[in-house]
Amino acid sequence: MTLTDLPRSETTALPLDDAAADLLFRQARTANSFTDEPVSDDQVRAIYELVKWAPTSMNAQPLRITLIRTPEARERLVRHMAPGNQAKTAAAPLVAVLTADRDFHERMPEVFPHNPGARNFFADATVRETFAGFNGALQVAYFILGVRAAGLAAGPMTGFNGPALEAELFPGGDQKVLAVVNIGHPGPDAWFDRLPRLPFEDVVRSL
Numbered sequence: 001m002t003l004t005d006l007p008r009s010e011t012t013a014l015p016l017d018d019a020a021a022d023l024l025f026r027q028a029r030t031a032n033s034f035t036d037e038p039v040s041d042d043q044v045r046a047i048y049e050l051v052k053w054a055p056t057s058m059n060a061q062p063l064r065i066t067l068i069r070t071p072e073a074r075e076r077l078v079r080h081m082a083p084g085n086q087a088k089t090a091a092a093p094l095v096a097v098l099t100a101d102r103d104f105h106e107r108m109p110e111v112f113p114h115n116p117g118a119r120n121f122f123a124d125a126t127v128r129e130t131f132a133g134f135n136g137a138l139q140v141a142y143f144i145l146g147v148r149a150a151g152l153a154a155g156p157m158t159g160f161n162g163p164a165l166e167a168e169l170f171p172g173g174d175q176k177v178l179a180v181v182n183i184g185h186p187g188p189d190a191w192f193d194r195l196p197r198l199p200f201e202d203v204v205r206s207l
Contacts, residue, residue: 031153034184082159092182100136155182
C-alpha cells in the first residue's frame with residue numbers, strides 16, 4: 001500500500017480537509033534522512049507559536065527547547081545518542097533537544113495567576129518530576145505536529161543516554177531530556193516502511 005492508497009473515509013465526519021489530514025497525520029512520517037536545506041530561526045519561531053497552545057495541567061508549560069546549531073554542540077550531543085541515531089543526528093539540518101524544566105513551578109505565578117498557591121503544590125521534587133515529564137510529553141507531541149504543519153519533517157528519537165546527555169548539556173540539573181528531534185526537509189530514502197496501526201475496534205470501547 002502506498003501513501004496515496006491510505007483510506008480517506010474516516011475524515012468524512014471531520015472539518016479537517018484531506019490535504020491537512022495528510023500533512024499532519026496520514027502521510028506524515030518519522031524522517032531518517034534530510035536534505036541540506038537549512039531550517040531558519042523564523043521557521044522555529046512560527047512552529048513554537050503553534051505549539052505553545054498545547055494543553056498542560058494547570059497551564060504549567062514545562063517544555064524547553066534547545067536548538068543545536070553549532071558544530072561543537074552537535075558533537076557533544078551525538079556522542080550520547082544510541083549508535084543507530086548518531087549518523088542521522090550528525091547530518092540533520094537542525095536538531096532540537098526537548099526537555100522538561102524541573103523548575104517549571106517557579107513560573108506558576110506568571111502562567112497560572114488566578115491560583116496564587118499553585119506553586120506550593122509542587123514543593124515535593126518527586127511530584128514535580130512526574131508532573132513535568134507527563135505534561136512535557138504532551139508538548140512534545142504538539143511540537144512534532146508543529147514541525148509537520150510548517151511543511152518540514154520531524155525525526156523524534158528517545159534513543160540516547162539521558163543522564164549523560166543531561167550532564168553534558170544541562171549540568172545545572174534543572175532539565176530532564178524527553179526527546180531529541182531532527183528537523184528538516186526529507187532526503188532520499190527518508191522513510192522506513194509504514195508499520196500497522198491497531199484498528200478502531202481494538203482500541204475504542206464505550207461503557
